[in-house]
Amino acid sequence: xxxxxxxxxxxxxxxxxxxxxxxxxxxxxxxxxxxxxxxxxxxxxxxxxxxxxxxxxxxxxxxxxxxxxxxxxxxxxxxxxxxxxxxxxxxxxxxxxxxxxxxxxxxxxxxxxxxxxxxxxxxxxxxxxxxxxxxxxxxxxxxxxxxxxxxxxxx
Amino acid sequence: xxxxxxxxxxxxxxxxxxxxxxxxxxxxxxxxxxxxxxxxxxxxxxxxxxxxxxxxxxxxxxxxxxxxxxxxxxxxxxxxxxxxxxxxxxxxxxxxxxxxxxxxxxxxxxxxxxxxxxxxxxxxxxxxxxxxxxxxxxxxxxxxxxxxxxxxxxxxxxxxxxxxxxxxxxxxxxxxxxxxxxxxxxxxxxxxxxxxxxxxxxxxxxxxxxxxxxxxxxxxxxxxxxxxxxxxxxxxxxxxxxxxxxxxxxxxxxxxxxxxxxxxxxxxxxxxxxxxxxxxxxxxxxxxxxxxxxxxxxxxxxxxxxxxxxxxxxxxxxxxxxxxxxxxxxxxxxxxxxxxxxxxxxxxxxxxxxxxxxxxxxxxxxxxxxxxxxxxxxxxxxxxxxxxxxxxxxxxxxxxxxxxxxxxxxxxxxxxxxxxxxxxxxxxxxxxxxxxxxxxxxxxxxxxxxxxxxxxxxxxxxxxxxxxxxxxxxxxxxxxxxxxxxxxxxxxxxxxxxxxxxxxxxxxxxxxxxxxxxxxxxxxxxxxxxxxxxxxxxxxxxxxxxxxxxxxxxxxxxxxxxxxxxxxxxxxxxxxxxxxxxxxxxxxxxxxxxxxxxxxxxxxxxxxxxxxxxxxxxxxxxxxxxxxxxxxxxxxxxxxxxxxxxxxxxxxxxxxxxxxxxxxxxxxxxxxxxxxxxxxxxxxxxxxxxxxxxxxxxxxxxxxxxxxxxxxxxxxxxxxxxxxxxxxxxxxxxxxxxxxxxxxxxx
Numbered sequence: 001x002x003x004x005x006x007x008x009x010x011x012x013x014x015x016x017x018x019x020x021x022x023x024x025x026x027x028x029x030x031x032x033x034x035x036x037x038x039x040x041x042x043x044x045x046x047x048x049x050x051x052x053x054x055x056x057x058x059x060x061x062x063x064x065x066x067x068x069x070x071x072x073x074x075x076x077x078x079x080x081x082x083x084x085x086x087x088x089x090x091x092x093x094x095x096x097x098x099x100x101x102x103x104x105x106x107x108x109x110x111x112x113x114x115x116x117x118x119x120x121x122x123x124x125x126x127x128x129x130x131x132x133x134x135x136x137x138x139x140x141x142x143x144x145x146x147x148x149x150x151x152x153x154x155x
Numbered sequence: 156x157x158x159x160x161x162x163x164x165x166x167x168x169x170x171x172x173x174x175x176x177x178x179x180x181x182x183x184x185x186x187x188x189x190x191x192x193x194x195x196x197x198x199x200x201x202x203x204x205x206x207x208x209x210x211x212x213x214x215x216x217x218x219x220x221x222x223x224x225x226x227x228x229x230x231x232x233x234x235x236x237x238x239x240x241x242x243x244x245x246x247x248x249x250x251x252x253x254x255x256x257x258x259x260x261x262x263x264x265x266x267x268x269x270x271x272x273x274x275x276x277x278x279x280x281x282x283x284x285x286x287x288x289x290x291x292x293x294x295x296x297x298x299x300x301x302x303x304x305x306x307x308x309x310x311x312x313x314x315x316x317x318x319x320x321x322x323x324x325x326x327x328x329x330x331x332x333x334x335x336x337x338x339x340x341x342x343x344x345x346x347x348x349x350x351x352x353x354x355x356x357x358x359x360x361x362x363x364x365x366x367x368x369x370x371x372x373x374x375x376x377x378x379x380x381x382x383x384x385x386x387x388x389x390x391x392x393x394x395x396x397x398x399x400x401x402x403x404x405x406x407x408x409x410x411x412x413x414x415x416x417x418x419x420x421x422x423x424x425x426x427x428x429x430x431x432x433x434x435x436x437x438x439x440x441x442x443x444x445x446x447x448x449x450x451x452x453x454x455x456x457x458x459x460x461x462x463x464x465x466x467x468x469x470x471x472x473x474x475x476x477x478x479x480x481x482x483x484x485x486x487x488x489x490x491x492x493x494x495x496x497x498x499x500x501x502x503x504x505x506x507x508x509x510x511x512x513x514x515x516x517x518x519x520x521x522x523x524x525x526x527x528x529x530x531x532x533x534x535x536x537x538x539x540x541x542x543x544x545x546x547x548x549x550x551x552x553x554x555x556x557x558x559x560x561x562x563x564x565x566x567x568x569x570x571x572x573x574x575x576x577x578x579x580x581x582x583x584x585x586x587x588x589x590x591x592x593x594x595x596x597x598x599x600x601x602x603x604x605x606x607x608x609x610x611x612x613x614x615x616x617x618x619x620x621x622x623x624x625x626x627x628x629x630x631x632x633x634x635x636x637x638x639x640x641x642x643x644x645x646x647x648x649x650x651x652x653x654x655x656x657x658x659x660x661x662x663x664x665x666x667x668x669x670x671x672x673x674x675x676x677x678x679x680x681x682x683x684x685x686x687x688x689x690x691x692x693x694x695x696x697x698x699x700x701x702x703x704x705x706x707x708x709x710x711x712x713x714x715x716x717x718x719x720x721x722x723x724x725x726x727x728x729x730x731x732x733x734x735x736x737x738x739x740x741x742x743x744x745x746x747x748x749x750x751x752x753x754x755x756x757x758x759x760x761x762x763x764x765x766x767x768x769x770x771x772x773x774x775x776x777x778x779x780x781x782x783x784x785x786x787x788x789x790x791x792x793x794x795x796x797x798x799x800x801x802x803x804x805x806x807x808x809x810x811x812x813x814x815x816x817x818x819x820x821x822x823x824x825x826x827x828x829x830x831x832x833x834x835x836x837x838x839x840x841x842x843x844x845x846x847x848x849x850x851x852x853x854x855x856x857x858x859x860x861x862x863x864x865x866x867x868x869x870x871x872x873x874x875x876x877x878x879x880x881x882x883x884x885x886x887x888x889x890x891x892x893x894x895x896x897x898x899x900x901x902x
Contacts, residue, residue: 027263036178037171039393041344042425042822049344077171089169096787099795100620101168102345102393108169130830134822136344136394137620139794140830141837142787 009069011035012079018066025069026050026061029076037077037105041134048133051106051113052076058113058129077105080112087150088112095146099137107133111147121152157391158611158643161628164618176348176363176390177422184350185214187411187421188265190255190272191430195815196281196499197247202255203273210271212264215415218255219244225414230377232406234369237376238295239465239502241407247276248294248464249501250816251430253407258415262422281499281814282307285438285459294464294497309462309495310470312477314549314743317488322453326444330524334441334517335882337808338461339434340820341506342827345393347431348422349404351412358385360409363392365400365617366657367647373402374409389617389647389658396799397505398432399619400659401468429820433809434506435469436461436498437513443521449531451540453488454481458514462495463502469495472503475744476510476590478549482518483559483589483753484540499815505659507796508861511590512803519586519866520881523873533870534567534585541587551742552591553751556846556854557779562755563587569775569838570757578761581772582875585757588862592855595746596656597735598666602631602674606726608713610635610642612671615655616663617647621857622788623663629784630668630850634675636699637713653731661752661855664784666734668850674732681728682706682713685720736848750847753779754859756797758867762876767891769805769872771834774864778840781847781854789856790839796860797837802828804865808884 006019009028018028026043029035029052039049043062050061053075081089088111091097098104107130114129115121126147135143157167157174167173190202204216219242223229229244231237243252255272259265282288293306323329349362358380364370367387375382392399404421412419423431442455458477462469477493526533541563542548542555566585567573601613612631616623628642645651647658655667679697686694686706694707703712709719717726738746757775762768776797783789806826810818819825845852865883873879878893 031262034180039175039345040177041346044425044821044823046822047344047425081170085166085169092169093165096165096791098165098168098620099622099788099791100343100345100392100394101165101173102175102343104168105171127830132829134342134344134827134829135795136342136396136799136827137795138791139796139798139828139837140833141794142791143830144833 007067007070009066009074010072011074012076020066023066024062025052025064025066028066029061035076035078039102039105048110049103049106051109051133053109053113056113056116058110077108080108086112088115091146091150095142097138097142097146103133103135107135107143115150121150123148123151126151158645159624160640160643161625162640164624173391175345175393176350176361179350179361179390181350181352181418181420184418184420185258185260185415186262186265187408187419188257188262188269189253189427190257190269190274191251191253192247192274192276193816194247194276194278195250196279197276198279199243199245199247199254200275200277204255206273207257207268207271210264210268212260213257213268214260215258216255216268216272217414218242222410222414230406230410232373232377232402233466234373234401234468235470236466241410249499251427251501256411258411258419278814283461283498283500283811283813283815285461285496287813288461288496288498294499307497309466309497310473311492311494312474313492314478315490317453319453319455319488319490322488323444325446326452327447328445328525328528329442330521331442332520332881334439334520336437336513336516337883338436338500338503339506339803339807340429340809340825341396341398341432341434342825343392343394343396343398346423346425346428347399347404349408350418350420351408352418353412353416356384358409358412360385360387360405361390362387362405363399364389364405365392365395365619365659367617367649368615368654369657370402370405371649374406377406378409378413386650391646392617392619395619396507397659400505403431425822426820429809429817429825430501433463433501433503435472435503439513439517441517441521443525445525445529449529449536449539451484451486454486454518455489456480456491458493460493460495460510461498463498463500465502467502467504469503472505472510476514478743479589479591480514480518482515483542483587485542500811507799507858508590509660511588512861512865515588515862516865516883519863520869523870534563534572537563537587551739551747553747556751557753558842558844559587559753562753562777562779562842565777565840566755566757566775569840570759570773580761580875581759582761582871582873583757583759584867584870584874585755586863586866586870587755588859589751589753590858590862591748592662592750592752593660594742594744594748595736595738596662596666597733598655598670599653600667600670600674600732601653601729602671602678602732603729604635604678604713604727606714606717608637608641610637611645612642613645613652614667614671615647615649615652616667617658621792622785625788626664626785627667627671630671631675634672634699635678636701636703661858662749664853665749665847665849665855666736668853669734670732672732672850673734674730677730677732678728679704682716685716685724688723689719750854752855752859754862756863756867758864758871760868760871762872762890764894767887767894769868769885769890771801773836774834775838776840776860777842778856778859779842779854780856781849782843782845782851783841784851784853789841792857793839793860794837796857797864798828798833800861800864801832801868803861803884804868805884806886
């Protein structure tokens with residue numbers, strides 16, 4: 001990597017200097033910026049563990065080419081509830097919606113992105129939004145209980 | 156290292172601040188990447204590392220030959236037999252067995268170089284079934300202790316009692332079936348990993364591992380160095396379910412760090428996790444004899460477990476689960492023959508349920524058919540035969556320690572077994588499952604109260620999401636009269652904690668919970684001594700309150716006690732606690748089980764004829780837990796366990812070709828349940844009779860979810876479709892094909 005490979009990404013409200021031509025956003029976050037809150041498993045976009053928000057949309061960082069993320073607003077788990085916890089985070093704690101916690105950052109980002117959309121927030125919609133986030137511990141029930149009060153109503 | 160309180164443990168996780176093994180950075184670390192070939196069994200003819208060595212950032216490229224040259228032998232590991240080489244040399248025995256390793260300054264360089272290692276190999280035939288394995292040449296040289304064992308037999312165990320021949324003669328009905336399960340993968344969302352750090356005379360190992368003391372013992376034996384010179388810390392795991400229990404990644408990393416004289420870190424990829432942690436496959440034949448009234452007269456069980464290419468903990472999985480193969484039912488005569496058979500697939504290891512799920516799945520399957528042929532209700536047939544509290548189980552074993560029939564009754568009621576049938580397309584069933592706990596183990600704990608009244612407890616238990624930190628903090632807080640968040644836990648560190656046998660078998664709430672309570676009682680004994688010598692010589696009672704202690708006529712918190720006593724006693728106290736379950740040399744497993752884990756699972760589902768897809772409408776899960784200490788977490792553990800059981804019943808199988816090459820080793824092709832697969836309604840119930848050996852009468856839990864659900868699903872499918880499938884998983888393809896077959900046969 002050379003100086004000419006350097007570029008800037010806007011992450012959690014901060015301009016960050018990173019480098020590389022073929023690096024993924026996942027690699028940049030974890031290895032160049034030390035933001036290890038974003039996890040990984042399949043590294044092929046299937047499990048959702050590396051879910052982050054780019055311009056308000058939930059995406060998997062393992063398939064996002066970092067240089068292509070220039071000019072976007074990226075939010076990782078470290079940027080959710082800086083200081084006081086966000087409502088989603090508080091609900092997860094209140095409902096014990098995690099056990100090992102490994103899928104939790106991706107899960108919280110996916111939920112947060114869904115709740116930030118303008119469309120109606122239905123229980124069917126949130127399941128679709130989370131269908132790409134695997135959890136092996138909880139069986140998903142507690143996660144849905146946590147989110148339920150934040151939805152717009154039954155569907 | 157991170158100490159954890161009940162609050163920080165959960166808060167760190169929602170903030171993404173919880174340290175997992177992949178998140179830990181040690182200065183000077185070399186990153187490892189593994190080289191494997193795309194064949195199961197093969198002779199390794201040559202390994203060319205020249206091109207890989209030239210990749211920028213690469214420091215070492217080593218093969219098995221390099222390891223042997225360094226150590227003068229090939230280091231081997233395993234929790235029972237030290238049989239698995241850290242790198243394959245001369246030959247591979249399973250798909251994914253590492254043949255070389257690259258150490259580099261970055262993961263990217265290491266992986267790039269690993270792809271450039273050229274391996275010439277000659278594929279050899281493999282075997283993945285019982286028949287093929289027993290007919291093939293031996294995968295391992297015969298062990299001197301195992302003369303007379305057939306080729307590829309890791310072990311064979313027999314249990315039995317009563318007069319089987321006479322029982323068979325008296326049987327009005329003998330139900331005979333063979334049940335099969337495929338290989339499965341734990342699929343924890345976090346892949347296995349470890350870091351080894353040479354530090355002067357000490358080797359420090361950080362690993363996502365359930366059993367740090369076992370890893371330390373194995374490393375000590377493998378590296379021929381004293382245990383005291385090795386420190387293992389079990390880093391909080393992103394799920395494990397048994398897969399990260401016994402040594403897997405740690406031994407190779409320890410070897411590499413020793414050779415490189417630098418810290419070495421290896422985090423497996425998802426594909427490599429498939430090569431590393433698997434659940435055994437099984438073929439189980441059961442013959443169950445009933446008299447005309449529906450009483451079981453005998454159970455004749457032949458259970459073959461396919462366990463992969465190395466021993467790991469499989470001889471224990473098989474010998475332990477087989478002892479209770481006949482389950483909770485009165486069985487006057489039995490013959491149980493269980494075998495662990497090598498296959499050219501990844502060595503299977505402990506998996507939630509530890510062998511019991513396959514056996515429960517098999518014996519529970521007998522009732523459906525028996526009920527039809529005897530004209531009886533399958534629930535009533537179970538209730539007629541299930542043992543009551545206090546009845547003997549097997550020789551030298553703990554008797555029945557719960558109201559098992561009641562679990563079935565509650566599940567049957569919740570699922571509405573007696574309700575008039577509504578929709579013929581809907582099927583219902585209830586099944587029962589039980590397993591024993593590992594016997595004769597010990598847990599020790601160290602509990603320190605600081606000057607300010609905060610507590611630090613050091614325990615060998617590891618945290619994998621089961622909520623050990625939160626539950627232990629709660630126990631200690633209640634015992635000592637302090638706030639839950641004033642308790643800090645140091646988990647799974649052999650350099651900080653006294654010996655703990657292992658974190659498995661649902662044992663920790665009972666064993667470590669009791670050890671912690673033991674330490675707390677000793678601390679309160681000290682408190683009594685202090686009060687007697689300082690203010691009230693007649694004090695003889697210690698009452699714990701929510702914010703302190705009431706001792707004789709003195710009341711206050713621990714800092715007040717220390718202030719009282721500071722001239723003579725100093726400030727702060729520390730105590731050691733212990734709990735061990737008794738050993739019994741006459742017991743086949745070394746001792747009686749401290750408790751049984753017992754569950755009843757009810758299912759209501761429907762089957763879509765056009766596709767074979769199964770939709771679960773309702774799932775009821777009733778568990779005997781003795782006492783609940785953490786209701787949300789206990790509920791979550793059962794909900795997660797049951798959904799894992801649904802996955803194992805309906806979709807999860809590691810497919811291989813006949814030589815053992817894995818065909819679907821990725822998250823795309825191995826189907827674990829997503830949020831779309833949860834039942835429409837889910838009910839969790841706990842039976843709390845305070846009849847367990849743990850704190851407040853608790854028993855262990857969290858494995859129950861995977862015991863009975865597959866049997867319930869299979870029977871419910873039969874209930875509505877008439878189709879009976881004795882092979883798991885019951886995929887849509889299998890079910891659709893069977894339904895078509897049935898239609899053709901009846902038309």
